[in-house]
Amino acid sequence: MEGIAVGKCIRLLSRIGDEALDRFWRDISAGKYPIIDLEGNMGYSLSDHDGLLFVRNDFKTSTYEEYEFVFGNLFLPDTVQELLSGDKVLLLMVYGKKTRNLLLSELDADTRYMLDLPHGLYSFFALVLDAGARDLLDSRIYAVGFPCKGNMNHPELEKFYLEHPANIREFIDPTPIDINRGGPFYLNLIMVDAESIPDCPTIFSEFMQEDEPSPPI
Numbered sequence: 163m164e165g166i167a168v169g170k171c172i173r174l175l176s177r178i179g180d181e182a183l184d185r186f187w188r189d190i191s192a193g194k195y196p197i198i199d200l201e202g203n204m205g206y207s208l209s210d211h212d213g214l215l216f217v218r219n220d221f222k223t224s225t226y227e228e229y230e231f232v233f234g235n236l237f238l239p240d241t242v243q244e245l246l247s248g249d250k251v252l253l254l255m256v257y258g259k260k261t262r263n264l265l266l267s268e269l270d271a272d273t274r275y276m277l278d279l280p281h282g283l284y285s286f287f288a289l290v291l292d293a294g295a296r297d298l299l300d301s302r303i304y305a306v307g308f309p310c311k312g313n314m315n316h317p318e319l320e321k322f323y324l325e326h327p328a329n330i331r332e333f334i335d336p337t338p339i340d341i342n343r344g345g346p347f348y349l350n351l352i353m354v355d356a357e358s359i360p361d362c363p364t365i366f367s368e369f370m371q372e373d374e375p376s377p378p379i
Contacts, residue, residue: 168291169299171362172255174264176299178202187298190251190268197267207267207275215275217254217267227280230345234275236288236307242353245304246271251293259283259338283338287366288351306359307351308334336365 169176175183182202189196195207197217208216234254238246246252254275256265260282269275269288288307295301310333333352341347359365 166303166356166362167295167299168289168301168303171303172366174200174257174366175266183298186266190293195268195270197265199266200262200264209273213273215270215273217265217269217275217277219265219278228343229278229280230341230343230347232277232279232341232345232347232349234277234286234349234351236269236271237310237350237352238271239353241355242290242305245290245355249292249294250304251291251301253289253291255287255289257285257287259285279341281342283340285336285338286349286351287336288353290353290356303356303362305353305356306362307353308336309339310350310352311335 177200178186178198179202182198182204186196186198186204189204189206195209195215197205197207197219205218207218210216236252252269252271254265254267254269256277256279258264258279265277286309288305289303290305291298291301291303293301334354339347339349356362
């Protein structure tokens with residue numbers, strides 16, 4: 163999938179209005195850590211004194227919904243760390259199976275992040291993109307992050323991955339995660355070189371139900 167653009171791989175993003183998407187992309191360049199959803203609503207992440215990035219989920223909230231905290235980390239193998247050099251941007255993508263809404267936010271590779279999500283099933287991904295592209299949809303994907311099956315901070319697992327990088331399916335589990343009672347939840351995303359992913363559009367279409375009609379509002 164060398165050279166594939168975000169808009170061709172994740173067609174769902176084309177539903178966001180051009181003006182909102184352009185503003186989101188400009189705010190990334192300005193270092194504002196913006197957040198956007200499919201309806202074009204925008205917000206901004208906040209950092210605490212410990213360096214934790216709080217990805218605010220202020221869209222379509224209800225006083226009757228129950229929320230859980232999700233704390234996240236990224237595992238970047240050496241090959242992916244090399245891809246982060248230069249003019250790149252790292253994004254987190256959260257897709258709600260029930261609401262069919264998507265949350266897209268900028269991350270920092272060296273910073274832990276936290277979200278508050280209503281109860282439900284969610285798919286989590288991360289993207290390393292070409293920040294020098296004219297707009298988000300034209301930006302090239304360099305790496306994709308998927309949820310880990312286990313804790314990739316474990317030295318033995320990390321060593322095994324580095325010695326057997328082709329066995330990526332041994333480490334990832336992209337199936338939706340049930341965020342329900344019993345939180346907080348802890349999420350590790352492992353970054354994979356995009357060129358090792360055989361069919362990016364099919365993967366995202368499957369997990370984001372792009373071919374299914376949207377639910378009534």
